[in-house]
Structures are given as C-alpha cells and as structure tokens.
Amino acid sequence: MTNLLHCSVLLNEAITSLNVKPEGNYIDATFGRGGYTQSILNQISTGHLISIDQDSEAIKYGEKKFKDAISAKRLFLIQNNYEHIDSIVNEVGLKTIDGIVFDLGVSSPQFDDPKRGFSYRFNGPLDMRMDQRQTLTAFKVINSYDAVHLKKIFKDYGNAPCSWQVAQAIVKERKKQPIKTTMQLVGIIFDYLPEAVKRKKGHPAKKFFQALRIEVNHELFSLKTALEKSLEKLKIGGIISVVTFQSLEDKIVSRLFRKLAKYQDYPKGIPIIPENVKPKLELTTRQAIKPSELELKHNWRAHSARLRSAKKIRNISF
Ligand SMILES: C[S@@+](CC[C@H](N)C(=O)[O-])C[C@H]1O[C@@H](n2cnc3c(N)ncnc32)[C@H](O)[C@@H]1O
Structure with missing residues (x-):
C-alpha cells in the first residue's frame, strides 16, 4: 500500500x-x-x-x-x-x-505509509513525526494535553469545527483506554461531531489531523x-x-x-x-x-x- x-x-x-x-x-x-x-x-x-x-x-x-x-x-x-x-x-x-x-x-x-500515522484514511499508530528521533508524537499530544490545550490546537492550526466538544470527548474517552491509533481518533471525532458538520464537504477528521501534525512537528x-x-x-x-x-x-x-x-x-x-x-x-x-x-x-x-x-x-x- x-x-x-x-x-x-x-x-x-x-x-x-x-x-x-x-x-x-x-x-x-x-x-x-x-x-x-x-x-x-x-x-x-x-x-x-x-x-x-x-x-x-x-x-x-x-x-x-x-x-x-x-x-x-x-x-x-x-x-x-x-x-x-x-x-x-x-x-x-x-x-x-x-x-x-x-x-x-x-x-x-510519508502520508501514504500507515505506520507513520499521518492519514485519517489508514489505520496506524498515532505518530505523525517527520523526524523519527523526536520524542513528541501525536499519541503524546492526544493522551496528555488538557482539553483547553487540545481545543486551542484544533482551532488555531486547523480551524476545526466543534473544537471544544472534540477536545472534551478526547479527554473523556482516553480515561477509559489510551487512544493509540488513527482510527480510534477518527472514531471519536465521528461520534462527537454533529450530523450537520459531518455532512459538509471533505473528511470530518481532516482539519483535526492537520492541526495535530502541525503541533507534533512545530x-x-x-x-x-x-x-x-x-x-x-x-x-x-x-x-x-x-x-x-x-x-x-x-x-x-x-x-x-x-x-x-x-x-x-x-x-x-x-x-x-x-x-x-x-x-x-x-x-x-x-x-x-x-x-x-x-x-x-x-x-x-x-x-x-x-x-x-x-x-x-x-x-x-x-
Ligand atoms: C512535500 S515534501 C518535498 C518533496 C520534494 N520537493 C520532492 O520533489 O520530492 C516535504 C519534505 O520536507 C520535509 N520536511 C518538512 N518539514 C521539515 C523541516 N522542518 N525540516 C526538514 N525537513 C522537513 C518532510 O520530511 C518531507 O520529506
């Protein structure tokens, strides 16, 4: 692939x-x-x-x-x-x-290799590092940043819709189990975004993934x-x-x-x-x-x- x-x-x-x-x-x-x-x-x-x-x-x-x-x-x-x-x-x-x-x-x-974790289209680890020697990964961001910080990233770097709801949902879901994969994250975004937003053009996870990638790679x-x-x-x-x-x-x-x-x-x-x-x-x-x-x-x-x-x-x- x-x-x-x-x-x-x-x-x-x-x-x-x-x-x-x-x-x-x-x-x-x-x-x-x-x-x-x-x-x-x-x-x-x-x-x-x-x-x-x-x-x-x-x-x-x-x-x-x-x-x-x-x-x-x-x-x-x-x-x-x-x-x-x-x-x-x-x-x-x-x-x-x-x-x-x-x-x-x-x-x-980079984008098409599922193990790099850049794409919302393939299942893979939440990684997104361009430099594999770096310690900050998308997993760390998603599983350790507080809701306010997550919301800011989604809004500032992706202009993502319902950033606050999705940030809160991530914090809630990760208490049950760590969010380890791209598809787990896509699932949460899907579950918590309103139908009207999901019906809009483009993949609903696209802006969240862009924001996350910008944060991980500064x-x-x-x-x-x-x-x-x-x-x-x-x-x-x-x-x-x-x-x-x-x-x-x-x-x-x-x-x-x-x-x-x-x-x-x-x-x-x-x-x-x-x-x-x-x-x-x-x-x-x-x-x-x-x-x-x-x-x-x-x-x-x-x-x-x-x-x-x-x-x-x-x-x-x-
Ligand atoms: C769009 S690709 C470049 C494609 C290239 N022009 C070609 O024709 O093959 C961008 C590349 O820049 C690298 N890159 C992105 N940010 C970087 C940075 N801050 N420092 C060094 N390389 C970076 C990525 O790892 C990626 O391989």
Whole structure:
C-alpha cells in the first residue's frame, strides 16, 4: 500500500523561479524524494547543492539515488530540521548561497505509509513525526494535553469545527483506554461531531489531523525560523522560493515577504532616505503562483499549492 514515489508539485515553476546558474550554490530545504534536487543538479555544473530533510527514510532513499553526486561533493544531503539552515551551511562550508527553495508539508511516501500515522484514511499508530528521533508524537499530544490545550490546537492550526466538544470527548474517552491509533481518533471525532458538520464537504477528521501534525512537528515555528535564517544567509541578488499547502503557512511567507519588500517607517522631511529603511526584498511573484489545470489533472494533491518567490536586494538581519 505504501507509495514510495512523490509527485513533485509546481516543480518547473519553483525551479525556474530560482534562475539556477551553473556555478551557483543552492539549497533544497525539503528533499522529500528528491524531485527538486534532481532538477537543480541537472542545471548546476561547478555549483553545489545542499539538500535537507529531517526524515531518515527520505535521507536513506536519497543516499542511494544520488550516490554519485554525493561522492562527487556536488550534493550534500543532510538529515536535520531546516530551522538549523544557518549552521548547516556553515558546516558544509559554502561561502555564498544563490538560491533556496522550500516545498513544505508532508511527502506522499510519508502520508501514504500507515505506520507513520499521518492519514485519517489508514489505520496506524498515532505518530505523525517527520523526524523519527523526536520524542513528541501525536499519541503524546492526544493522551496528555488538557482539553483547553487540545481545543486551542484544533482551532488555531486547523480551524476545526466543534473544537471544544472534540477536545472534551478526547479527554473523556482516553480515561477509559489510551487512544493509540488513527482510527480510534477518527472514531471519536465521528461520534462527537454533529450530523450537520459531518455532512459538509471533505473528511470530518481532516482539519483535526492537520492541526495535530502541525503541533507534533512545530511546523509554523520551524518555518518562521527557517525563513529568517535563510534570508540572512542568502547572498544579495539570491532568490528564495517557497511552496505552501495551507493558509497558515502561506500567510507566514506572504506577510514576511511583503513586509521586507516595503519601505520601513522613517521621520518625514529628512533629506536622505536612510539605507536601513529601504526595501530588502523584491517580490518576483506579485501574486502566488498556483498549479496549472494540467498539473491538477495528474496530481490532485497539488490543489492547495501556492508558490511565492522573492529576490534579496539588501542585507537582512532579524
Ligand atoms: C512535500 S515534501 C518535498 C518533496 C520534494 N520537493 C520532492 O520533489 O520530492 C516535504 C519534505 O520536507 C520535509 N520536511 C518538512 N518539514 C521539515 C523541516 N522542518 N525540516 C526538514 N525537513 C522537513 C518532510 O520530511 C518531507 O520529506
């Protein structure tokens, strides 16, 4: 049942946005199954690529598939969280970075493997860790957070309906027996959601599962941290491109890019505009780029994808 392949989303658009130069140094912050990595490697000659993933299965796959590029030191494949992107670059020893690309979220092999516990469609352990070395799992969240905390996660990270009722139901049910599997959790959500909510479009557990995954993997914190560090590391003239899959991620990217692409406030009437208030980014995509009809026909998982891209034009420090 496990699908070992991942169909890369917005591949051409994302890689074209980087404007890859043969001698440039690049980072693929979300290796997955290496679709973006392959495309960048095809375009660099004397340049280098650092590819990062926190998932040991992704790294194992990549070490085999890209054996030659790794031994030739064209590709540095690193198992780590992209929130450490600055120290990763320092350790590899690249002096300048011409482009960084993020393709956020979960890969198909992660999603479709029941034992990873990401999907409400398959029965499996409540796990949801992208990094298997991490101690926080979905089991821990569901069986130890209090109802107020659970409700906050469901609401803030999933905008899930009846978050409070479901949070209370989880606390009640786990007193009878631990909630160990994805299907136990789906069952509780089903039992406690009103019929009217269940009749709405989409699987009733979808938003709860999304919220839980974001909590387990600290996804929003990691993204904010990684974007800031990436923008600091990128050389002037370098490009950052990010593919997001849900509105919380997209908001983080678009707000940060827009803020840095504007003049900061400064006292009116001074003769020379201070350098530090000038825009630090130039938006290379004004509106987010969405997948084409053709891509959606082949890969429905791309439907919520949005690509935003920006060029660094001045030094940035947070
Ligand atoms: C959508 S997939 C990327 C697919 C890839 N672009 C391709 O074409 O094969 C996202 C990958 O990013 C990884 N990932 C997500 N968050 C991460 C983080 N904070 N640090 C490192 N890797 C992360 C996941 O483990 C997953 O393998």
